[in-house]
Amino acid sequence: MLFVRSARVTVWMGLASLTWSTVGFCDDGSLSERLPPGAIAVAEWANANALIERAQSSPLLKAAYESEPYRQWTESNNGRKFRGGRAMLEGQLGLNLWDASKRVLGDRGIVAVYPPSEPGGKPEGVLLVRLADDEIGGHLKSRLEALIPLANDKIKSETVDGAWLTTAPDGNRTWVKDRWVVGGTARIVDDVRRRLSETVTDSLAKTLGAKLSGAPAKSDTIVSLAVDPVRIRELLGQARLIPAKLDNPLASLLFGGLTEYAAIGKDVLASLQIRPEGFDLKFDVSGDAGQIDAAHKTLLSTQPLVQPELLPTVPRRLATMTLVRDWATWYRQRDALLEAKVLPEFDKFETGLATFLPGKDFSQDILSLMSGPLTLVFAEQTYPHLPQPPGLQLPAGALVVSLTDAQRGADVFNLFIQTLTSLTNLEAAKQMRQPWLTSAETYKGVTITYARYLEIPKGQALPAIFNAQPASALVGSQYIAASSVELCKDLIDALQSTQKTATTTAATVQRNFELILAPENAAPLVKSNHALIEARGVQEGKTAEQSKSEREFLETILRTQKPLRLSTDVTPTGLTLTLQGGWQ
């Protein structure tokens, strides 16, 4: 039974890529020219060959193949099944899967979704693939044709006008001729067949397809997507596809503006471009900013970007996240942004906050002090303030906020930190930890207020609490609260650099959100904490050697990654979300 089922799958995979004629067809335009108009969503890829070859030769993949976890997986039941299935498939195809993928999918392809042809019906779809070479179709046909009877005559196979046409019991069909493979619902497949052999005036390329990205460079792969949300809303009879109120406060804060634009937008476009050194994924949502309500507008505030990032990098950076919001208004308008069930949590938060800032209202007295960007920064530490690093090495973290009234804001935030330090000292006394003493020093003209330890134990791995040495500083109107003096100083350097740049450079875009992750900088942290990470493996029953091997693999993966950047920019007519990454 297993063999029969596998064979059926193989037949369908083969049919989807089969060609048996030598007549060539060459066209470098978008494949949307070959599809009928009226699609509600379309995605096209081009030059996938470059991506497959890059994946095949990737040092990351090589490291994964050589890793202990992969070795263990290949010896597991699932691993054995995978290897067996792959060997069987490759045997039937007479090709390894890498080559088959390159030759079948490596050139161009397009997928489109159309509204139901009848009211109440299911959406229809079509897949059009242009094979990478003239021989692959014939090769696959010769290997797979004999397997069709294994489908128990449920697949109807026939030759029509020199093309191989197969029809499944549900009416879906596959048509293969020359270097073309078309699959999908019968009505649209037949329409595409006609368009491949005739010249027609109307096509998807003149409607939704016109919004797809153009052909990429030879070494790049591109996947682009266009969606018609207006038509989808019409078809569904709904004014919006995404609710105005979310049930997750963090998701609302981070992406509430994006989802609101997507809910009411006119177009949703996406493109993924993969280059030799990295990739760019971009989502564009266009819409009328005038239709956005006041509550959601608080999530669409922006800061002019005058350099590559809102906040210049600090040494050993692990992550930076900047949110530009109208904080006080956002908090006051939360009833319009969030579902009622999560709102009581805000009341609990305010009650808890009263311990640290008695007599203050969170919205009126604290958030109103903040304007524009709020940045979180995480970086590896070198522990210049300690004789030896703690046994568990944690990243330092910092918060940078822009203040409307610098001195007033700094006073309130310092009060918060002082109260927190005092409470922590009380707890430290109970647990016989070293208390903090408040001290101050001047760095590049900026006063840093920080907590230092009364005494530091010698001759042993320091407890994890020694990762923290709270510090704060005010640079212009930017307030820094950091978990270490070292990061506080690095941020002073960064902010002073920003201020110099801002006076000489014009803004390029209006940035609303920015997240930067630097995995390669996490590799030293993994190495520093190797004993702890390996111990977790031992605790789960692995040998010390296995745990070490897995930790080394993790380090290798991290070292091959370049920074990952996620950002959103806002314009009067829409919002763009961009994800960029790179690899060694």
Add this chain to the structure above:
Amino acid sequence: MITFDTSAAAHLLRRLQFGVNPEEIDRAVREGLDATLDRLFTPQPETAEFTASQAALRDAAVATASIQDLKAWWLHRMAGTANPVTEKVTLFWHNHFATSYNKVLSVPMMTAQNDLFRTLGSGSFRQLLTTVARDPAMLVWLDGNANRKRHPNENFAREVMELFALGLGNYTERDIQEAARAFSGWHLREGRFWFNDSQHDSSDKTVFGKTGKFDGQAIINLCLDHPACPRFLAFKLLRTFVVTEPSPAWIDRVAALFTKHDLTFAPVLKEVCRSPEFYGSDVRGTIIKSPVELVLGTLRPLCERIRWPAVRDLSAQLGQDVFAPPSVKGWDGGRQWIHATAWIQRWNFLSDVTGSERYGSLRSEVREAIAQQPHDWVTALFATPLSDTTREVLTKAVPSDRLSLSLSLPEYQLM
């Protein structure tokens, strides 16, 4: 005369380590009783894998200051060491000088105390008690810093007599009050023992009918020289390693051994294990396995890839949360281990051993061996002979079910 056959060897090993397997029994029988005892009481080299694993777990516990990680480290150590007697003795002293992290709140202190039991536990009780009295974890646990000249705190003085050295009935309340004054000023400073001269009461004290300007060490010496001390230690040793309710005569004989060896622990335990009484039918299978003995004694011989956090949590749920004994008296043990909830949890655990990988993976060779050669494993698993009916049921059972059936028997709860 001792017949050191497979049954006797299994009994010895069950009492001196955590669980036993047929290979260990065969080896002991081959070597003979004396050579086996010499091996068990002589430090053996640890494997490289164990050394590396336990170092990683210990470093992690210290680095995170997590008592949960420290518990996992010790349980892993108990099961994996080539010196199981040392760990059994360490666990014995942990229960004797029961100190809980829940009050000490310091992983380094609990680690240091555990090392102290491991290093000194098999040696002189004089040195052990003297060192424990100055141990930082103990000073926190029994409020050393609260014992001041004008406000003596009796906690340590009471426990040193009642629980550590003499036992109830061998001292008076007056002795405790006087001894407390002697320990005044035994404080903790910067995480270390510190004799606070200004808070020490240096006036005369009368303890056990003797009068002098006693300090804490003098009181410890008086306790160690008290005739009740060897008897108290003998009772504790017999109750833990031999029989739940030892006879007075046997206690006296073992107390004499303690006197003979000047309160040194290992030689006494070794002589007890060499005595014919130790192998009597009234001794075998009379101790209810503690949670640690049940869990480690099951997993060590039967399983691999043991998941230590799950084992740690299970041991705590069953009533033996290492590094967190319930009170200064430690775990009562015996029948207290078995109550309605614990019995169900014990059964669930044993069911999980054969039916899931929650706590570790059952060794395939064990499952196969038990299916093919059940007799060898019956000797290893059970401290008492099984009835003919039970044996017949096990023999007739589907081979793959024999292990789970065996572990579910009430007899398996005994050692």
